[in-house]
Structure formats: C-alpha cells, structure tokens
Amino acid sequence: MKSILITGASQGIGRATADLFLEAGWRVGLLARGAQKLQGIAARYENAVALPADVTDAAAMQAAFDAFVERAGRLDVLFNNAGMFGKPGAIDALEVEDFDAVVNVNLRGMFIAARLAFQQMRRQDPAGGRIINNGSISAHVPREGSVSYTTTKHAITGLTKSLSLDGRALGIACGQIDIGNAETDMVAALNARLAAEGKAPNPVMDVGDAARSVLHMAELPLEANVQFMTVMATRMAYIGRG
Numbered sequence: 385m386k387s388i389l390i391t392g393a394s395q396g397i398g399r400a401t402a403d404l405f406l407e408a409g410w411r412v413g414l415l416a417r418g419a420q421k422l423q424g425i426a427a428r429y430e431n432a433v434a435l436p437a438d439v440t441d442a443a444a445m446q447a448a449f450d451a452f453v454e455r456a457g458r459l460d461v462l463f464n465n466a467g468m469f470g471k472p473g474a475i476d477a478l479e480v481e482d483f484d485a486v487v488n489v490n491l492r493g494m495f496i497a498a499r500l501a502f503q504q505m506r507r508q509d510p511a512g513g514r515i516i517n518n519g520s521i522s523a524h525v526p527r528e529g530s531v532s533y534t535t536t537k538h539a540i541t542g543l544t545k546s547l548s549l550d551g552r553a554l555g556i557a558c559g560q561i562d563i564g565n566a567e568t569d570m571v572a573a574l575n576a577r578l579a580a581e582g583k584a585p586n587p588v589m590d591v592g593d594a595a596r597s598v599l600h601m602a603e604l605p606l607e608a609n610v611q612f613m614t615v616m617a618t619r620m621a622y623i624g625r626g
C-alpha cells in the first residue's frame with residue numbers, strides 16, 4: 385500500500401485530497417492541528433492515520449512523521465499543503481506580526497515538513513519519494529491585498545526548485561501545484577469580503593478537481609515528474625489579471 389502524508393488535512397484542499405487518496409487505497413497520514421476533525425476522518429477509514437500537530441512546531445512534526453512511518457513502513461509522498469491567507473491589505477495596513485504569522489505557517493511550516501520528508505526518503509529502502517508543494521497562482525501573479533500570502537508562495541516556488549535539484553540524485557522528485565479558486569472556506573471568506581466591498585465574487589471550481597490533480601501527480605512513477613501544474617477555475621481572472 386502506497387503512503388502519503390498530507391499537512392492541513394482537516395479542511396479545504398487537504399481534506400478533499402485526503403478523502404480521495406483514502407478512497408484510492410493509499411495509506412494516508414492526516415496532519416493538522418484539529419485532532420477531533422482528524423479522528424473523525426480516521427474513524428471512517430482503516431488506512432487513515434490521525435497525526436495532530438502544528439506544522440510550525442518542529443518537535444511535534446518530527447514525532448508525527450516518526451509515528452506515520454512506523455505505521456506505514458515508508459513515506460512515498462508528502463503533500464505539503466498547510467497554509468493560511470492572513471490579514472488582507474496593502475503593506476502599510478499590516479503589522480509586522482501579521483506578516484510573521486503567515487510566514488510562520490506558509491514558509492517555515494512547509495520547510496519543516498519538506499525537511500522531514502526529504503530526510504525520510506533519503507534513508508528509507510528503497511530510497512526515494514515525491515514531495516508535492518501546494519503553491520498558488522499567487523506564486524506567479526498576485527491578487528490585490530495579498531502581500532504576505534504572495535511573498536510566501538513565491539518562496540515556495542524557490543523551495544520546490546531547490547528540492548528538485550537536491551533530490552535529483554537521490555530519487556526524490558519534487559513538484560508544485562498552483563491552485564486557483566478551489567471552493568474552500570478560505571476562498572469563501574475572500575468572496576464574502578469582495579461582496580461586502582460591492583465587488584463581484586471570484587469564479588470557483590470544485591475542490592475535488594484540485595484533489596484529482598494532486599492524485600495524478602502522486603501516481604506517476606518516480607521516473608516522471610510534474611514540475612509545475614496550474615489548475616484553476618476557467619473563468620477566473622488570472623491571465624492578464626492585475
């Protein structure tokens with residue numbers, strides 16, 4: 385049974401992806417802060433492992449990874465997904481603490497998870513595996529009022545490229561999925577803010593379409609890699625937005 389650990393697995397894209405992989409017969413490590421939500425998912429599937437942890441807590445993350453590998457035997461894939469949008473606004477409307485909160489989850493947390501996955505994949509027998517980073521279309525083209533989020537997602541693109549290069553000789557593939565407006569609580573909150581400002585909401589796509597894209601990337605043999613994938617709502621303003 386192939387194994388995947390998913391961060392941010394209790395809701396949104398992470399939850400949809402976890403459900404899809406579980407139904408596809410993978411051993412799935414469900415990592416997020418909300419233990420109750422994770423246990424509710426794990427109760428429905430024999431192949432699910434609840435791993436309550438905060439991605440910013442290096443010690444808790446180490447314990448979670450160790451527990452999952454002990455149960456699964458190895459780590460085939462990490463979906464490095466946990467993230468937050470943070471307080472919206474132009475840079476001079478934000479406090480440094482607002483920026484730090486987003487960096488702590490979106491960058492430091494993803495670094496910690498990637499480091500642990502890379503370490504495990506290097507030492508397991510046979511060696512190798514795949515890391516899929518959840519970037520964002522904001523990793524390429526920002527939306528208004530997203531300076532903290534956009535900055536971290538540009539950094540994730542650098543992380544993806546570095547992991548791809550450093551993992552090449554070790555059989556560790558790394559790719560990035562950039563998702564545009566999957567219908568999640570985060571996008572719903574953004575659309576509610578737009579509506580409150582008298583603006584049209586962003587077009588959305590079903591979150592299951594994002595999950596299926598992750599499954600496609602994960603199911604490839606290690607000899608093949610999707611380096612960057614963009615999947616988005618067809619009608620959203622992305623090409624030429626600004």
